[in-house]
Amino acid sequence: MTSQPPISDPERPSRRLWVRGLCDRLFTGLASGSVLLIALALVVVLAPMLWRGATAVVFKGTVEFRRMQLEQFKRGDPAAVEAEMAEVSRARQPVYDLLDRFSRGIATEDLVEESRRINREFGKQLEARDTPAQDRVELRSLAKRLRDDLMEALEATDKTAALAALGRVLRCADDPCLKGTVADGFFTLAKDYRHVVETVDLSRRAEYAKTLGEVRDAIKALFGPRPGEPVPSLDMDRYGATRWDMAEKQLARLLTVEKWVEVQPGRPLQRVEAPREREFAGTDLAPLFPLMREHAADMLRPERTFYWQYFLDGSLSSHYFGGVGPEILGTLLITLVAIAFSMPLGVISAAYLVECAGDGRTVHLIRTSINTLAGVPSIVFGLFGLAFFVIFLLPKLGLPGNSCVLAGGLTLGVLVLPIIIRASEEAVRSVPPTYKEAALALGASRLRCFVTVTLPAALPGILTGVILSVSRAAGETAPILFVAGAAVAAPAWPPWEAMTRETVTLTYSSYNMAVGDRLAALVPHNQYGMVTTLILLVLILNITAILVRSRVAKRLRGQ
Amino acid sequence: MVEPGDSPAEMPQTAEAPDKTVRTPAPTLFAAASPRPLGGEPLIRSRDFSLFYGQKVGVREITMDIHPRSVTAIIGPSGCGKSTFLRSINRMNDLIPHVRAEGRLEVAGVDVYDRRVNLPNLRQQVGMVFQKPNPFPKSIYDNVAYGRRFQGFRHRGELDEAVERCLRAAVLWDEVKDNLRKSALALSGGQQQRLCIARALATQPKVLLMDEPCSALDPIATGRIEELIADLKSAYTIVIVTHNMQQAARVSDRTAFFCLGELIEYDWTSVIFTKPARKQTEDYVTGRFG
Numbered sequence: 001m002t003s004q005p006p007i008s009d010p011e012r013p014s015r016r017l018w019v020r021g022l023c024d025r026l027f028t029g030l031a032s033g034s035v036l037l038i039a040l041a042l043v044v045v046l047a048p049m050l051w052r053g054a055t056a057v058v059f060k061g062t063v064e065f066r067r068m069q070l071e072q073f074k075r076g077d078p079a080a081v082e083a084e085m086a087e088v089s090r091a092r093q094p095v096y097d098l099l100d101r102f103s104r105g106i107a108t109e110d111l112v113e114e115s116r117r118i119n120r121e122f123g124k125q126l127e128a129r130d131t132p133a134q135d136r137v138e139l140r141s142l143a144k145r146l147r148d149d150l151m152e153a154l155e156a157t158d159k160t161a162a163l164a165a166l167g168r169v170l171r172c173a174d175d176p177c178l179k180g181t182v183a184d185g186f187f188t189l190a191k192d193y194r195h196v197v198e199t200v201d202l203s204r205r206a207e208y209a210k211t212l213g214e215v216r217d218a219i220k221a222l223f224g225p226r227p228g229e230p231v232p233s234l235d236m237d238r239y240g241a242t243r244w245d246m247a248e249k250q251l252a253r254l255l256t257v258e259k260w261v262e263v264q265p266g267r268p269l270q271r272v273e274a275p276r277e278r279e280f281a282g283t284d285l286a287p288l289f290p291l292m293r294e295h296a297a298d299m300l301r302p303e304r305t306f307y308w309q310y311f312l313d314g315s316l317s318s319h320y321f322g323g324v325g326p327e328i329l330g331t332l333l334i335t336l337v338a339i340a341f342s343m344p345l346g347v348i349s350a351a352y353l354v355e356c357a358g359d360g361r362t363v364h365l366i367r368t369s370i371n372t373l374a375g376v377p378s379i380v381f382g383l384f385g386l387a388f389f390v391i392f393l394l395p396k397l398g399l400p401g402n403s404c405v406l407a408g409g410l411t412l413g414v415l416v417l418p419i420i421i422r423a424s425e426e427a428v429r430s431v432p433p434t435y436k437e438a439a440l441a442l443g444a445s446r447l448r449c450f451v452t453v454t455l456p457a458a459l460p461g462i463l464t465g466v467i468l469s470v471s472r473a474a475g476e477t478a479p480i481l482f483v484a485g486a487a488v489a490a491p492a493w494p495p496w497e498a499m500t501r502e503t504v505t506l507t508y509s510s511y512n513m514a515v516g517d518r519l520a521a522l523v524p525h526n527q528y529g530m531v532t533t534l535i536l537l538v539l540i541l542n543i544t545a546i547l548v549r550s551r552v553a554k555r556l557r558g559q
Numbered sequence: 560m561v562e563p564g565d566s567p568a569e570m571p572q573t574a575e576a577p578d579k580t581v582r583t584p585a586p587t588l589f590a591a592a593s594p595r596p597l598g599g600e601p602l603i604r605s606r607d608f609s610l611f612y613g614q615k616v617g618v619r620e621i622t623m624d625i626h627p628r629s630v631t632a633i634i635g636p637s638g639c640g641k642s643t644f645l646r647s648i649n650r651m652n653d654l655i656p657h658v659r660a661e662g663r664l665e666v667a668g669v670d671v672y673d674r675r676v677n678l679p680n681l682r683q684q685v686g687m688v689f690q691k692p693n694p695f696p697k698s699i700y701d702n703v704a705y706g707r708r709f710q711g712f713r714h715r716g717e718l719d720e721a722v723e724r725c726l727r728a729a730v731l732w733d734e735v736k737d738n739l740r741k742s743a744l745a746l747s748g749g750q751q752q753r754l755c756i757a758r759a760l761a762t763q764p765k766v767l768l769m770d771e772p773c774s775a776l777d778p779i780a781t782g783r784i785e786e787l788i789a790d791l792k793s794a795y796t797i798v799i800v801t802h803n804m805q806q807a808a809r810v811s812d813r814t815a816f817f818c819l820g821e822l823i824e825y826d827w828t829s830v831i832f833t834k835p836a837r838k839q840t841e842d843y844v845t846g847r848f849g
Contacts, residue, residue, distance in 0.1 A: 358656075434693035438755070441651060442706040443683035443762055452705070453695055556696040557744060 046535070053532025056525045060244035061305030063088050064224055068239045068321055073313060084301060091298045092223055095288060099219065102285040105196025106208045108154040111189060115154070118185040119147040125182050139177060146172060146186045153193060157205065162197045166190050199283050211257070211279060215288075218254035222247055223299065236317035243525070244302035251296055255289060310529065314491060319513055319526045324533050326491035330405070330503035331474055331537060333492050334484055337409020337499075338416060338473040343466060345413075346420030350462075351450055353421075354428045374418035382479035385411030390483055399500050405492055406499040408484025412476055416469035423468065427461020428454060457556060463549040470541045475534065477507040487512050506534040602627040602765060602796050603648060607662035610640075610647055612655060617643040619820045620662065625813075627765070630788060630797045632811035632828065634804060636843070640820040641800045645768050647671075648798065649685035650678060667765065683710065686759030690771040692751030694743035694758070699726075699735050702743045702754055706762035721761055729757035730787055749780025753787065760795075767791065769799040773806065785810050804844055808832050816840045 063084050069075045104111065122143045126136050146169050153165035169190045178184065200208065224240035225232060232238055241247035257276045260269040277289040292299075313323030349370075357363040386403075389410050395401040431454050439449040485508035492498035510530045513520045520527045601624035610617040618640035625631050633641045646652045647664060650671055660672040671681055683706065694702050703722045712718055722739070726732040731753045735746070743754055752772060759767060769788075773781040788797060788810045801807050807814055808828060815825040816835075824831060824840045835841045842848035 432693075434689065434691065435695060437651065437654070437689065438693045438695065438758075439705070440654070441649065441682055441687035441689075442758065443679040443681075444706075444709060445679050448709055452709075457696055555742065557742075 049528060050532050050535070052525065052528035053530075053535075055245070056529025056532070057307050057310045059305055059307070059525070060302035061307070062240070062242055062244055062247055062300040062302050064240040064300065065242035065305065068242055071238075072235065072316060072321065073309070075309070088299050088301060089227060091295060094291060095219065095223075095299070096226060098285060098288045098291070099216065102196075102280075102283060102288075103212060103216075104192060105200055105284070106205060106212055108205075111154050111193065112151055115147050115150045115186065115189060118182055118189070119143050121182040121185075135177070142172065142175075142178070143183055143186075146183070150186060150190060150193075153190070153197075157202050159197060159202055162202060163194070166194045166197065170194070196284070208280075208283075211276070212285075214257075215254060215276070215285075218250050221250045222254070222296070234317055236320040239321075241300065242321065244300070245525075246523075247296065247300050247302070251292065255293060311533065315526075318488065318516070318519060319509065319530075320519065320523055324506065324509070324530050326489070327504050327506045327509050327530065328533065328537060330484075330489075330492045330498075330505040331507070331534070333405050333495055333498060333503065334408045334412060334480070334505060335470055335474045335541070337405060338412035339466060339469060341410055341413035342417045342420050342469065343462075346417055346465065347424050347455070347462060349417075349421045350424035350428050351454075353425050355446065355450060355454075370418050370421050374422070377478075378415060378476055379478040379481075381411055381415045382482040385414070385479055385483040394500075402500075403483050403485065403502050404500045405484055405495075405503050408480055408503070408505075411479045411483045412473040415476065415479060416472050419469050419472065420462070420465040423465025424458065424462045427458035427464070430461065431457040456552075460549045460553040460556065463545055463552065467542050467545040467549070470545065471538050474538050474541065475507060477511055480505055480508045481511075484508075487516070506530055506537065510534070600627075601625055602667055603798070604665040604668075605644075605663070606665075608644075608647070608664045609661040610643055610652065611659045611661075613657040613659075616820050617652070617658075618647070618817075618822075621822045623815060623822060623825050625796060625798060627796045628792060628794070629812040630792050630799060630810050632807035632814045633798065633800045633817060634802075634807050634814060634843070635817035635823075636848075637802075639817040641817050642770055643820075644817070645770055645798060645800050646687075648766065648768055649682045649687055650676075651682075651687065653678070683762040684764050685766040685768060686762060686764035687768045688752070688755050688759055688770065688772045691775045692748055692755050694746070694751050694754050696742065696744055698740045699743050699746070699754060700739040703757050703761050705758060710762060725757040725760045726754075728760050728791070729753045730783065730790070731757055747780070749776050749783060752776060752780065752784060756784075756787065756791075760791075764795070766796045766798065769797065771800055771802060774802065781806070804832075816843060818843070 063081075066076055066081050067085060070078060070081045123140060126139060131139065149165045149169045153162045153169070156162035156165065169186060172178065173187045220226075220240070222240050224238060241250055255276055256273045257279060259272050259274065261272055263270045275289070277286060280286050280289070307323075310323035311328060312325040314326050315322035315324070353363070353367070357366070385407055389407040390401055390403060394404070394407060399406070435453050435457055436449055439453040440446075444452065484503060485505055486502035487504070487509075489502045489504050492501065492503045510527060513527050513530070603625035605621045605623050608621045609619045621644055633645065635641050643652065647660065648666065648671065652658050664671050666681070666685060669676065669681075695705065697705070700722055703725050704718050707718060707721045712721065723732060723736075726735065731750060734750060735741070735754075743751065746754060752775075756767075756772075773784050776784065785806065788799065791797060792812075799807075799811065811828045813826065814828040814831040816823045816831060816837075816839075818839060824835055824837050826836070830836075831840060832844055835844065839848070
């Protein structure tokens with residue numbers, strides 16, 4: 001008989017243990033490391049989005065923001081906002097003055113028009129004063145000559161020619177016949193313009209006109225329409241930069257000029273940035289830039305703002321201003337309808353599959369179908385919902401056959417049905433058979449046994465399915481596209497009326513902003529804010545469901 | 560109909576002196592279970608009753624009568640059909656697919672395998688206690704009230720009264736009366752089993768079937784359950800399946816010995832344990848077989 005090998009090898013016991021310990025530790029390390037890595041990746045992906053999304057709620061709001069809130073949402077103290085507006089108007093006045101003075105020299109079409117007007121007025125004045133006919137003709141021709149000289153100066157692109165023409169005009173300034181008449185306007189005009197000619201390079205006037213337009217646009221984006229100008233019809237044009245980060249962007253656009261220059265022939269153009277101040281060096285506009293650079297904060301008064309109403313407010317000018325209240329409401333409502341539809345159906349299906357169905361061919365087919373259904377792309381469900389609910393079913397029921405919350409909820413309900421069925425089936429199956437036995441032995445019918453014993457015991461598992469479904473339904477975009485969504489819709493309130501109406505949802509509006517127009521680029525914080533809101537909403541729904549589930553499970557465990 | 564809780568006065572309590580012979584395991588064993596004359600018609604009457612699981616035989620041609628207000632123990636080796644026969648009485652075997660019954664099995668004169676039998680009614684008449692305590696994951700109160708509720712008693716006061724009565728009958732009242740709202744799962748194993756008995760009593764059954772009710776309990780809890788069975792005997796007809804022969808000897812009036820699906824012997828407990836008629840029984844109760 002061979003001797004038994006010893007249980008422990010006395011030669012190298014420590015080494016064996018050491019290797020096993022190392023393997024153990026290695027495995028633990030690898031497993032926990034990969035979990036950590038996944039968590040980290042999630043954080044890395046989500047953190048910037050959440051951070052940028054948070055800027056939709058917490059940011060530096062300017063006086064324009066407070067004015068917008070007051071006018072559009074009736075929020076804030078009117079007197080305080082008015083006082084603040086008066087102060088910033090005072091701070092902004094020098095900017096407008098500088099702009100006006102400079103543009104007089106550049107936009108000479110206005111000046112030409114003005115000199116024509118002066119000439120006409122002068123003629124009328126002469127008639128009214130009953131000047132003798134002889135003098136009148138003489139004065140009219142003088143005025144006409146002045147006008148022509150002035151126009152020549154205004155249209156000249158050569159400095160000396162312009163100055164010569166202006167000199168001809170100004171020589172007549174002391175003419176006693178013109179003193180105290182409308183024709184004096186010629187001379188003030190000429191003096192002003194002489195100043196412009198002396199400071200501005202006339203040959204670059206077209207260039208100035210173009211960049212002046214850019215400056216004007218930037219100023220308008222910062223301060224909104226100038227007081228006294230007609231109120232624009234679009235809400236988004238009525239206010240300047242409402243947020244300091246947007247203002248800083250506009251300020252950069254104002255202060256620096258971006259050019260594409262050819263560094264090397266045949267190579268792509270390169271973008272260079274230069275201070276705009278340099279372009280206007282020596283002109284009347286030059287002081288504008290240091291002024292804006294240093295006093296922009298005085299003109300906009302940024303203040304740290306916590307805009308929690310973002311989650312309640314409707315939006316203006318398709319999410320240029322305002323919040324995501326209607327989107328949250330629409331998403332919640334559709335999700336609620338989806339769960340209300342699919343949970344009973346899913347539980348009943350699970351009950352059938354576990355309690356009633358045997359192991360036949362049909363049941364096998366049903367099970368396979370459910371599993372397949374779970375893998376169908378959501379856009380297919382969207383088209384199904386459109387064809388079945390919107391076009392076929394709702395008109396049959398006497399409801400309007402358009403996209404609506406009800407159709408959306410039902411479609412999403414069908415979408416999440418397989419998830420709920422599978423989770424519920426698993427949950428019902430895992431209820432200890434002794435519970436069922438006990439109930440049946442007490443004389444409960446099968447239905448009563450299921451409703452009073454099996455179902456409560458399976459509830460935590462069923463809720464797990466519901467949690468998964470809520471996340472899926474709330475985050476789904478493609479079916480919404482067909483059956484419930486609209487770019488613009490009234491808030492889904494009250495719910496029973498909203499059932500037959502289109503609605504906005506968080507997902508669909510995010511999609512809309514992204515593909516619609518330049519909006520996402522103009523107000524990225526709103527886009528991120530919307531997505532962040534969706535994440536938070538799903539998170540809150542999940543946490544609620546998890547809490548409910550743990551309460552139920554605790555009660556079932558008898559604690 | 561015999562109502563539980565009725566006075567057991569008409570029960571003849573005078574017992575014959577136990578038949579003491581050489582092979583009596585212990586003289587004290589039969590103190591609580593002395594043979595006594597069983598009055599009245601048998602409550603459960605089995606005539607050539609057989610039960611098949613598909614092709615497999617569960618029990619074959621069982622013929623026995625079980626009298627009211629007595630404890631009948633069924634003993635036998637594993638797989639001999641004790642539980643199968645017990646579960647046939649309230650048709651709990653129906654949960655198993657392909658079950659087929661032959662012969663006649665009557666409870667209070669009604670063939671339970673008749674197609675017209677109302678199963679819930681039958682099971683309310685024939686309560687059952689299982690091997691492992693299986694209270695519902697509900698409060699103690701809801702556990703006991705469960706059967707009562709769907710019998711149509713929904714009135715608060717009536718339910719309270721029934722719960723108290725059943726818990727008292729199961730000798731659990733004093734231990735749980737202060738926290739009836741506590742989960743039943745928080746009780747100890749023995750308490751849970753007594754709760755299950757209380758729950759079974761709530762539907763006011765005539766018969767109480769017990770399928771190895773003490774096999775998952777420690778000796779102290781077992782002792783309490785056995786005391787309880789002795790108490791309940793005065794009002795209910797109890798059929799108990801047990802592996803523990805001392806237990807059978809202690810609690811039962813009559814004992815049936817099953818083997819390989821057949822009823823080998825059915826007699827007074829004292830007879831079965833002291834001078835059984837069949838060799839097989841003797842081998843089993845003396846531990847030479849099984």
